[in-house]
Amino acid sequence: MARLFGKGDEKQVDMRTTDDPRAADELDTGVIDEAHDDLHREMKPRQLSLILGTGGALRNGGPASLLLAYLLMGYVVYVVMVALGEMGAWLPHKKAFSGYASRFVDPAMGFATGWNYFFKYVIVLPNNLTASGIILQFWRPDINVSVWIVVFGVAIVALNLIHVSFFGEAEFWMSLVKALVIAMLILICFIVALGGGPNHHRTGFWYWKDPGAFAPYLLPEQPSLAKFLGFWASVVQATFAYLGTELVGVAFGETPNPRKNVPRAVNQTLLRIVLFYLGGVIVLGMAVPYNDPDLKVAASSKASGAASPFVIAAKNAGIARLADAVNGLLLVFTVSAANSDIYLASRSVWALAKDRQAPQLFHRTNKRGVPIPAVVLSSIFIVLGFMNATKGSDTVFGYFVSLVTVFGALNWVSVLVSYICMQRGMKAQGIKRSTLPYRNFLLPWSAYIALPITILVILFNGFAAFIPTFKVDKFITAYIGIPVYLLNIFWWKIFKKTKMVKPEEMDLQTNRRDE
Structure with missing residues (x-):
């Protein structure tokens, strides 16, 4: 049995009965019943990216670029959230983003969006295993990251084949611990910046002046362009960090009393964006200069969790042993996240097969309810992590960031396009916005701003592949997601x-909820 938690209650799904269509409805999502699955909403990759990935963004862009990038992409993901809120609260269903795309745009777009989720999870999988190896190099720099990928890869595949019943509850408590750790790290950086560390060195916003608010990136001989490239590198990293935030919005369709509960959920998400993300990058810019030598260590093959800017800030302030403690916690996080990635990827392809959008082989389960073929397919992608054998671990980590960014951002595109099409359908059928049980003041106009921004991120996510010379490996990892999506x-x-849904023929009545 898989324990799935949502809305404060427990829901159990037994996939051993999946040949029975009545039982299959319990997981009738097209991707996964994300409305009931808190595992989707814990967003491990973004939490890890905030702790580990901001170091590279700070080094490449500087504190001002980092803050502006997180502000910009925070606005975009918030718009995606409220668009989901308006759609889900009014026309709820269990097929998540792919269902909205099928209903309002084209079933072909829904199919591509469903597979996009599978691809996102199987790419995040080697990304998290790579991060685990990078963290362990803090203690054992002599052991290649690939060795740890094998060790932890075998362990998490075995766990997913056993199908432990406490999976959901364990991940729930783990996510709570992660949130507390992030809050602690932000508080430590803030105290350090105000001179509360052992060295009593108060930096405030001094590093915004020296070495500066904007860092040059790739083209130091052209300062203005180099600083813009640094900003755009920060935008790409911020996009990766925010991926997954929108999954909270999937639950809106299952929320009782959406006029009250959806605004509350949206406001809570906005508060997390402001406190965790914006608060985190502000204090980092105060506590660590972008030219700190330890930040540059992250660019080498010997990078470790000690290169996290939070750890660097504490070390610079004279706080001893924090690196060991944080690295230990991060290791638990990354392995836990990789374990979840296989679980979510396998259930994604299982649900796709159930909807006959994937080979029926992947719909099979054993008598314990484990979708063995789906788990095996998802586990195969672990081998992507072995690129560490020939490339530096930070380089490989960057490859995965690019891949996941494109797949995740394409899902944002699907949500925004679906919302815009729904609005056109409402206009064509004479339905006023005042009938929606939840409305946000940013919509609909903000959807027309967030969509081109997201498309620009997708198109220019791989700009570093062209500067200063063309690099085939970076180009492929930065853009392969686009043809995969379009080909699907x-x-x-x-x-x-399939045909595109015409506004006047759009189904705006099935499951409609006006209160």
């Missing part, structure tokens, strides 16, 4: 002969 759309249109 065209393949399903040709195979199923």
Whole structure:
């Protein structure tokens, strides 16, 4: 049995009965019943990116670029959230983002969005295993990251084949611990910046002046362009960090009394964005200069969790042994996240197979309810982590960041396009916005701003592949997600002969909720 927690209650799904369509409805999502699955909403990759990934962004862009990038992409993900809120509270269903795309845009777009989720999880999997190896190099720099990928890869595959019943509850408590750790690190950086560390060195916003608010990146001989490139590198990293935040919005369709509960959930998410993300990057810019030598260590193959800017801030202030403690916690986080990635990826492809959008082989389960073929397929992607054998671990980590950023941002595009199409359908059918049980003041106009920003991030996510010379490896990892997404759309249109949904023919009545 898989324990799934949502809305404060417990829901159990037994996939051993999946041949029975009535039982299959329990997980009838097209991707996964994210409305009931808190595992989707814990967003491990973004938490890890805030702790580990901000070091590279601070080094490349400087404190001002980092803050502006997080502000910009925080606005975009918030718009995605409220768009989901308006759609889900009014026309709830269990098929998440792919369902909205199928209903309001084209079933082919829904198919591509469903597979996008699978790809995102299987790419995050080697990313988290790579991060685990990087962290362990803090204590054992003599052992290649690939060795740790094998060790932890075997362990988490075995766990997923056993299908432990306490999986959901354990992840819930682990996520609570993660939030507390992040809050602690932010508080430590703030105290350090105000001179509360053992060295009593008060930096305040001094590092915004020396070495400066904006760091040059890639083209130091052209300062203005280099600083812009530094800002854009920070935007790409911020996008990766925010990926997964929008999953909270999937639960809006299952929320009782959406007029009251959806605004509350949106406000809580906005508060987390402000406190954790914006608060985190502000205190980092105060406590660590972008030219700190330890930040540059992250660019080498010997990078470790000690290169986290939070740890660097504490070390610079004279706080001893924090690196060991934080690294130990981060290791638990990364292994836990990788374990969840296999679980979520396998259930994603299982649900796709159930909807006949994947080979039926992946719909099979054993008598314990474990989708063995789906777990095996998802586990195969662990081998991508072995690129560490020939490339530096930080380089490989960057590859995965690029891949996940594109797949995740394409899902934002699906949400925003679906919302805009829904608005056109409402206008064509004479339905006023005042009938929606939840409305946000930023919509609908903000959707038309957030969409082109997201598309720009997707198109220019791989700009570093062209500067100063063309690099094939970075180009492929930065852009392969786009043709995969488009080919999935065209393949399903040709195979199923789907058509775009016309505004006047759009189904705006099924499951409609006006209160």
